[in-house]
Amino acid sequence: MTKVTRPLQKDRHYWLLKSDADSFSFEDLWNLPTRTTHWDGVRNFQARNFMRDEMKKGDLAFFYHSGGSDPGIVGIVEIAREGYPDHTALDPKDPHYDPRSKSGESYWSMVDIHAIEHFPRHVSLSELRTKPELEGMSLLQKGNRLSVQKVGAAEWNAVLRLAKQTSG
Numbered sequence: 591m592t593k594v595t596r597p598l599q600k601d602r603h604y605w606l607l608k609s610d611a612d613s614f615s616f617e618d619l620w621n622l623p624t625r626t627t628h629w630d631g632v633r634n635f636q637a638r639n640f641m642r643d644e645m646k647k648g649d650l651a652f653f654y655h656s657g658g659s660d661p662g663i664v665g666i667v668e669i670a671r672e673g674y675p676d677h678t679a680l681d682p683k684d685p686h687y688d689p690r691s692k693s694g695e696s697y698w699s700m701v702d703i704h705a706i707e708h709f710p711r712h713v714s715l716s717e718l719r720t721k722p723e724l725e726g727m728s729l730l731q732k733g734n735r736l737s738v739q740k741v742g743a744a745e746w747n748a749v750l751r752l753a754k755q756t757s758g
Contacts, residue, residue: 592616603645604651605649605669605741606741607652607653608730608737610658610674611656615730616655620708625705626670627702628658628676630686631686631700632676634737636736637736638697641699642737644740645673647696650666650667650706650746651669652666653667655712660716661713661714661715664712664713668706671691671701672701673700673701674701675697676696676698676742677696678698679691680694680696700748709753711756713752714751718752721748723744723745724745
């Protein structure tokens, strides 16, 4: 495990990326030889626009395990490549295939991510909900189910403080 030490930078944006741990976990990413992969299969226009138009190389994102009995934030990834067409939308054999993507062009986007920090502990959704400084966080807003979300600087710092805490 590494220390939680990613300071804020003025020109950097912060994000949260959701993945069901049963389909692709942070451990899966962490165990890849380069700890890098593409973040594909996003089929929501707002999330697509974030990746296509706003995510920049060097931005940081929390990796959030959704689903299961105890969803939460487990680590940090860095955006390693800015938005580009998501080829999975064009492959009928891929689970993310989108028949609306025609003529060999995908209107969906993806980015490449690189795992840089594995939190010493899981920061659960239930714990995040107890912190007043996080009450405005998109993740905690009723009905917000986006798989790609913006995170404010104050929220980023608050989650990092939580990740550093030890139990007992």
